[in-house]
Amino acid sequence: MSLSIEQRIKALKSSIFQITSHHTGGERAKQDLALSVFVKFSLGVMLNQLVARYRHYGITDLELTEHIFIDDTHFALDEKLFSTVNVEALATSVRLYKEVVEALPPFSDVLTMLIEEIALFRRTGEGLGQFLTPTDLSSLIGSLLHELESQQRTIGRDSWTFYDSTCGAGSLQLPRVAIEAGKGREKTRLINLEMNDIDPLMCCAAALQFVASVVIHKQDLHQLRITCSSALTETKPHSKSVVVIKTPEKLFERVRLAHANIIFENLNRIRCFNALTEKLLCK
Numbered sequence: 001m002s003l004s005i006e007q008r009i010k011a012l013k014s015s016i017f018q019i020t021s022h023h024t025g026g027e028r029a030k031q032d033l034a035l036s037v038f039v040k041f042s043l044g045v046m047l048n049q050l051v052a053r054y055r056h057y058g059i060t061d062l063e064l065t066e067h068i069f070i071d072d073t074h075f076a077l078d079e080k081l082f083s084t085v086n087v088e089a090l091a092t093s094v095r096l097y098k099e100v101v102e103a104l105p106p107f108s109d110v111l112t113m114l115i116e117e118i119a120l121f122r123r124t125g126e127g128l129g130q131f132l133t134p135t136d137l138s139s140l141i142g143s144l145l146h147e148l149e150s151q152q153r154t155i156g157r158d159s160w161t162f163y164d165s166t167c168g169a170g171s172l173q174l175p176r177v178a179i180e181a182g183k184g185r186e187k188t189r190l191i192n193l194e195m196n197d198i199d200p201l202m203c204c205a206a207a208l209q210f211v212a213s214v215v216i217h218k219q220d221l222h223q224l225r226i227t228c229s230s231a232l233t234e235t236k237p238h239s240k241s242v243v244v245i246k247t248p249e250k251l252f253e254r255v256r257l258a259h260a261n262i263i264f265e266n267l268n269r270i271r272c273f274n275a276l277t278e279k280l281l282c283k
Contacts, residue, residue, distance in 0.1 A: 005103060012096040013114060018089035035118045036201055037085055038093050039111070040075035043208040045094055049215045050245070057254045069244040074200035074228055098216060106188075106217035107178040111205050112171040159190045159222040165231035167195035170206035177210070181219050185259070188219045189252050196227045200242075203228045207243045218255060220247045 003011070019034040047070060054064060100110050164173050173193060180187040193210065197203050207226045214220055229240045 005100065008096060008100050008103065009110070009114065012093060012100060013118070015089055015093040015096055016114075016118070019085050019093065021089075022086065023084065031118050034085075035115065037077060037081070037090065038097075039201060039204050039208055040077055041090055042094050042097055043075050043204050043211065044072070044077075046208060046211045046215055047243070050211055053215060053218075054248070054251065057251050057258075059248055059251060063248055067246045067248050069241060071242055074242055075204045098212070101212045101216050105178060106181040106219045107174050107210070107213045109169070109171050109174045109209065111209055112169045115169055115202075115205060159192050161192040161194055163194040165196050167197045167206050167226075168199075168202050170195065170209045173206075174209060177221070181213075181217070185219060185252075185256065189222055189247070191221045192223045192225075193221055194225050194227075196229055196231055198228070198230050200228050203242050211243070211245070214245075218259075220252060220255065221245070222247060 016034050016038045017031055019037055020030045021034075023030050023033070051064060051068065054068075059067070097110065101108070104110070162173050162176055164170075167173065173195060177188065177191060177193065180191060195203075195206055197206065203226050207224075210221070210224055214224075223246045224243065225238070225241060225245075226243045227238060227241050234240070
């Protein structure tokens, strides 16, 4: 029997804790480190899969350099640290995370409540004083903004931009993009997503959530830019980009054709099955 989403997320949380369970020190510090390692490693895995996906659709290495910028300063894992973690638990965590993302609609928020529970619980006023927007409130805000934007947006094929200067794990923007994704790839491909946060871990988490949906659900954005800077004091945040992905135009068309071929092949299988069934029943 397949597990529910709640059970899968619970299993994911347990698996993440196993990444550093053998470390010495306080339980809180071990859990924080485990979450950080999981988010950073998962982002690296998803970015590698994104590049592999682009190559699968015929994007050349030169085009990759023109359309994808990655500064791994904030998510590259130190070799010494990596040698101390439970690699099996880390691999299991990545697998479970992918299964959860795959089981949910595109651009669902998987990480916000997980990060809130692990990293921010009972830390009011400490550090950056962060509070992540709950998913139900984010969904409501996303729906309200969608209604307002739909009335103002010009009908056509021009892209539009969603901007968030303190994005956290992407909780406010995920519902907005999810609404467009529900209408099909032709809507998602028009979205420019500009996101920023002062916390490197939050930048990695936000990037992970969007890149994972692009890779797993094949819902490409027009552009995704994640920057790590202070929205109050830094006037040129783009100079501190962590990830910039601008989807090549020809990839949109090749994905569309590939999806159309899958639908055509499925229809042919149904026709063949129906024809065979009819023949057998008429004997």
